[in-house]
Amino acid sequence: MTAPSAPAPRTGEPDTVEPDTGGPRSGAPGAASIGTPSAAAWSAPATIIGYHASHEQLPPSELLTAVQRAESAGFDAAMCSDHLAPWTRAQGHSGFAWSWLGAALASTDFSLGLVTAPGQRYHPVVVAQAVATLGEMFPGRFWAALGSGEALNEHVTGEPWPDKAHRQRRLRESVDVMRRLLHGELVSLDGAVRVHEARVWSLPRIAPPMIAAAASAPTAAWAAEWADGLITVAAEPETAAEILDAYRGAGGRGGATLQIHLSLADSEHEALSIARDQWGHSGVPSSMVWDIEQPESFEELARPTEENLRQAVIVADSSERLAERIDAVARGFDGVYLHHVGKAQIPFLEKAERELLPMLRERWGRTGGGRP
Numbered sequence: 001m002t003a004p005s006a007p008a009p010r011t012g013e014p015d016t017v018e019p020d021t022g023g024p025r026s027g028a029p030g031a032a033s034i035g036t037p038s039a040a041a042w043s044a045p046a047t048i049i050g051y052h053a054s055h056e057q058l059p060p061s062e063l064l065t066a067v068q069r070a071e072s073a074g075f076d077a078a079m080c081s082d083h084l085a086p087w088t089r090a091q092g093h094s095g096f097a098w099s100w101l102g103a104a105l106a107s108t109d110f111s112l113g114l115v116t117a118p119g120q121r122y123h124p125v126v127v128a129q130a131v132a133t134l135g136e137m138f139p140g141r142f143w144a145a146l147g148s149g150e151a152l153n154e155h156v157t158g159e160p161w162p163d164k165a166h167r168q169r170r171l172r173e174s175v176d177v178m179r180r181l182l183h184g185e186l187v188s189l190d191g192a193v194r195v196h197e198a199r200v201w202s203l204p205r206i207a208p209p210m211i212a213a214a215a216s217a218p219t220a221a222w223a224a225e226w227a228d229g230l231i232t233v234a235a236e237p238e239t240a241a242e243i244l245d246a247y248r249g250a251g252g253r254g255g256a257t258l259q260i261h262l263s264l265a266d267s268e269h270e271a272l273s274i275a276r277d278q279w280g281h282s283g284v285p286s287s288m289v290w291d292i293e294q295p296e297s298f299e300e301l302a303r304p305t306e307e308n309l310r311q312a313v314i315v316a317d318s319s320e321r322l323a324e325r326i327d328a329v330a331r332g333f334d335g336v337y338l339h340h341v342g343k344a345q346i347p348f349l350e351k352a353e354r355e356l357l358p359m360l361r362e363r364w365g366r367t368g369g370g371r372p
Contacts, residue, residue, distance in 0.1 A: 047334065047335055047336075047364045048076045048077055048257070048334065048335030048336070049075060049076050049335070049336060049338070049357060049360055049361070050075055050076055050077040050078055050079060050257075050335060050336065050337035050338070051066075051067065051070035051075040051077075051078045051079075051337065051338060051339075051349075052078070052079055052080070052081075052259055052337045052338060052339035053066060053067050053070075053078055053079070053080040053081075053104075054080070054081055054091075054339060054341075055080060055081050055082070055083055055093060055094055055095045055097055055100070056081060056083050056085075056086035056087055056091040056093055056094055057086070057091045057092070057093060057278060057341075057343055058093055058343060058345065059093055059095065060093075060095030060096075060099075060100045062345075063080075063095065063100065063345075064100065064103055064104055064107070065346075066345040066346065066349065067080075067104050067108060067112075068104075068107055068108055069345075069346055069349045070349055071108045071109065071110050072353075073349045073350070073352055073353035073357065074352075074353055074357045075110070075338075075352075075357070076110060076335075077110050077111045077112065077113075077335075077337075078104070078108070078110060078111075078112045078337075079112065079113045079114060079115070079145075079231075079259070079337050080097055080100065080101065080104075080112070080113075080114045081097065081114070081115060082097040082098075082114050082115060082116040082117070082153075083097075083152070083153055084121065084152075084153040084156060085152050085153060085294070085295055086295055087152070087279075087281040087295060087298050088278075088280065088281050088295050088298055088299050088302075089295050089296065089299065090277055090278060090280075091278060091295075097114050097116070098114075098130050098134075101114060101134060101142070102134065102137075105134065105137070105138045105141060105142065106138075110141070111140070111141045111142065111143065112141065112142060113142060113143035113144060113145060113211075114144060114145065115145040115146075115147060115213045115231065116144060116145070116146060116147070117146070117147050117148060117149030117150075117153070117154065117171075118146060118171070118174040118175075118178065119148070119149065119167070119170040119171055119174050119192075119193060120149060120154040120157055120159060120170075121149070121153055121154045121156065121157060123193075124173075124174035124175075124177045124178050124193055124195070125177065125181065125187075125195060125198045125200075127144075127174070127178060128177065128178040128181040128182060128200055129181075129200050129202075131144050131178065131182065131207075131208055131210075132181070132182055132200045132202060132203050132204055132207075133202060134208070135182075135204030135206065135207065135208040136202055136203065136204040136205070139204065139205060139206060140206065142208045143208050143209045143210075143211060144208060144209075144210055144211070145210075145211045145212065145213040145231045146171060146174070146175060146210055146211070146212065146213060147171070147212075147213035147214070147215075148164065148167035148168055148170070148171045148290075149167065149290075150289065150290050150292075151290060151291050151292060151293045152292060152293060152294070152295075152298075155293045161291065161293075164290070166192060168219075168222060169191075169192045170192040170193055172226060173189065173191050173192050173193040174193055175210060175226050176226075177189060177193060177195055177198075178210065179207070179210065181198060181199065181200045182200065182203065182204070182207040182208075183207070184199070184200075184203055185199070186198070186199045187199065209228040209229060209254070210227065210228055211227050211228050211229035211230060211231055211254065211255075211257075212224075212226070212227035212229070212230050212231070212247075212252075213231050213232070214230060214231075214232050214243060214247070215232060215233060215243075215286075216243065216286075217242045217243050217245070217246035218246070220232065220243045220244075220246040220247040220250075220252070221246040221247065221249065221250040221252075222250075223247070223252070224246075224247050224248075224250035224251050224252035224253075225250070225251070227252060227253075227254065228253070228254045229252075229253070229254030229255045229256065229257070230243075230244070230247045230252055230254070230255075230256045230257065231256075231257045231258070231259060231337075232244070232256075232257075232258060232259070233258070233259040233260070233261070234258060234260070234329060235260060235261060235262075235310070235311065235312055235313055235314050235329060236311060236329060237328050237329045237331065240258055240329050240330070240332075240333070241331075241332065244256055244332050244333060255334040255335065256332075256333050256334050257333060257334060257335040257336065257337065258329070258330050258333045258335070258336050258337070259336070259337045259339060260314060260326060260329060260330070260336055260337070260338055260339065261279060261282075261312060261313045261314070261339050261341050262313060262314040262315075262316065262322060262325075262326070262338060262339065262340055262341065263275040263279075263313050263314070263315050263316070263340065263341050263342060264316050264317075264319065264322055264340060264348060264351065264356075265317060265342075266317060267317050268315055268316070268317045270317075271315045271316060271317060272306060272309060272315050274341060274342040275304075275309045275313040275315055275341055276304045276309060278341045278342060278343065279309065279312065279313050279341040280299075280302045280304035280309070281298040281299070281302050282302075282304070282308060282309065282311075282312035282313065283302045283303035283304045283305060283308035283309065283312075284298055284301045284302050284303070285301075288301060313341055314326065314329070319351060319352075319355035319356040319359055320355075320359060322356060323356060323359040323360050323363060326338070326360060327360070327363050327364075338352075338356075
């Protein structure tokens with residue numbers, strides 16, 4: 001795993017560049033020095049090893065305890081999902097990520113971010129206000145990764161679920177709207193997204209980075225034009241490399257980070273059973289995932305064979321083997337966010353503190369824990 005940067009902002013005050021959408025609104029509180037952070041500003045000087053908090057699997061109170069334990073265990077940063085519904089009924093939860101993030105940022109010291117989807121369930125003006133609030137309260141510690149969403153979470157508005165081309169157009173317009181609002185502008189738009197004379201009043205001094213959440217090489221290449229960085233998910237080296245190459249090949253800037261689903265247990269049989277119970281939906285064909293509306297439908301369509309599970313989740317019976325697999329899939333990325341797919345997060349975090357994190361840092365030439 002190479003390159004020293006990651007799309008998780010460090011605690012501190014990053015440099016800024018002038019926004020390319022015009023100057024901030026005159027007299028706007030805090031607008032005078034708002035800009036888009038340069039890549040160097042929110043790059044860490046060493047590889048980030050982060051923790052992924054899955055709202056689909058635990059009640060928010062337990063997940064808050066887990067993210068606090070992740071920091072004390074030595075993880076450098078954390079991220080979370082932003083779901084209205086779990087993938088399956090076996091997961092059974094979906095707390096409101098934005099409320100949880102306020103509590104998580106207030107009770108930890110490392111950086112946190114989330115993957116979210118402006119455009120349907122969330123109007124981009126509302127997302128911009130949420131981003132601004134967290135950015136103002138916790139300078140340099142929050143980032144947002146933006147994707148086009150899944151029907152699982154978005155269908156509840158009653159609006160038709162659009163095809164991918166329209167979803168990408170809507171996302172691109174949402175990104176522009178959010179950036180202009182974070183620069184202090186008065187914004188109106190009549191397009192795939194409709195905005196009428198919106199502004200965000202409580203602004204951060206430094207606008208948090210907006211990175212692209214991309215699950216495929218074509219999407220990564222498409223996002224390279226607008227994103228401050230990339231986050232993707234993969235468990236196989238070939239898939240991860242293809243997405244990273246597409247983003248960099250299209251001129252993508254900033255850090256590139258990889259989320260990795262994993263299942264660690266005392267035996268491969270037990271680890272595979274955990275993955276089948278909690279991440280069996282990964283066997284749904286990728287062409288269908290974005291259009292399914294209910295957890296029950298994911299359960300019906302899932303094919304949680306051993307082959308399908310191993311393509312989505314790193315299954316391991318020892319920290320040493322897990323570290324080896326993580327190292328192989330993460331090569332070329334600037335950071336990783338590790339998601340143990342089991343519900344027993346505290347035992348995983350304790351094992352990560354004792355074994356997995358030291359092994360990864362030894363492989364990547366780092367010592368100690370905490371933010372780099």
